[in-house]
Amino acid sequence: MARKIMLTGACSQLGRIMEALLKVQPDTEVVVLRREELDILDDVAVMAAVEKIKPAVIINCAGFNDVAAAESRLATKLPVNARGFCNLAKAAKEFRVYLCTFSSKFVFDGKKEQPYLEDDDLWPINQYGSSKHGGEEMVSNLLENYLIVRSDLLYGGGDDFVSRIQRELKAGNQVKVSDDFFVAPTYLGDLAAATVALVYEWAVGVYHYTNDAGNGINCYEFAQAVAELSDLDSSLLQTVPVLETEFGYPMAMPKRAILSIERFRELFPSLVRPWREALAAYLGR
Numbered sequence: 001m002a003r004k005i006m007l008t009g010a011c012s013q014l015g016r017i018m019e020a021l022l023k024v025q026p027d028t029e030v031v032v033l034r035r036e037e038l039d040i041l042d043d044v045a046v047m048a049a050v051e052k053i054k055p056a057v058i059i060n061c062a063g064f065n066d067v068a069a070a071e072s073r074l075a076t077k078l079p080v081n082a083r084g085f086c087n088l089a090k091a092a093k094e095f096r097v098y099l100c101t102f103s104s105k106f107v108f109d110g111k112k113e114q115p116y117l118e119d120d121d122l123w124p125i126n127q128y129g130s131s132k133h134g135g136e137e138m139v140s141n142l143l144e145n146y147l148i149v150r151s152d153l154l155y156g157g158g159d160d161f162v163s164r165i166q167r168e169l170k171a172g173n174q175v176k177v178s179d180d181f182f183v184a185p186t187y188l189g190d191l192a193a194a195t196v197a198l199v200y201e202w203a204v205g206v207y208h209y210t211n212d213a214g215n216g217i218n219c220y221e222f223a224q225a226v227a228e229l230s231d232l233d234s235s236l237l238q239t240v241p242v243l244e245t246e247f248g249y250p251m252a253m254p255k256r257a258i259l260s261i262e263r264f265r266e267l268f269p270s271l272v273r274p275w276r277e278a279l280a281a282y283l284g285r
Helices: 013-022 045-053 067-071 083-094 127-142 161-170 189-198 219-229 262-267 273-280
Strands: 003-008 029-034 059-062 098-104 146-151 175-178 205-208 237-240
Touching: 003 013, 003 045, 013 029, 013 189, 045 083, 059 083, 067 146, 083 098, 083 127, 098 127, 098 189, 127 146, 146 189, 161 175, 161 219, 175 219, 189 262, 205 262, 219 237, 219 273
Parallel strands: 003 029, 003 059, 059 098, 098 146, 146 205, 175 237
Antiparallel strands: none
């Protein structure tokens, strides 16, 4: 019998990639639900959908990921990261379904010098991080059979850091990029493949997954690599503090919240690759 997977948030960047990957998996039936088909903030609709579809697995790609908008209180959809996760967890508990959803490095305060482990204390320092923390708490308090995958700066699905750098440099514009905010850039295709591997192993609990960046690189270094691999003029990149880039107002940021990927690496070493190798592959170099 085919494993039935209910995929929510399928219109998101990650959701589209996850849908394509799941549909080529053997012995798998995928039921795809976009936001217009299921709003996970609607608890009644979520419960009804799970009861009707009867999945073995729910993979949730719905979420609000605009850090700046969350802090400026422009994010009317921010509750999807907590209440939406809670609604899915309640339905998963009711019908004994395995739930997989995604979180972020923003649940940490960024004060640890070494990469964060999955069970390190959570101390979010901005609204976005708090919403992700809340969603994690909802899931872990309601379920035993769950998977939460935390990741870092994602690209490869459309309007993202990589495409914005390319667009501005192609136009000959100077681009402000932070040299004090550290990331482990992660290709969405790699995150999707890692998630599928974990789901098919019925992995339980929290796992970190990023492309391997050691103890992190700053955004300026990443932008330089994008420019170099795209044959664009990196001299147009200007280093500035993170608050002078896209935010423009005081805001707490976890400047070095790098995620340890050793727990994932022990299970699937072949699915971990260096950040620059992943970027080069994405850019066709």
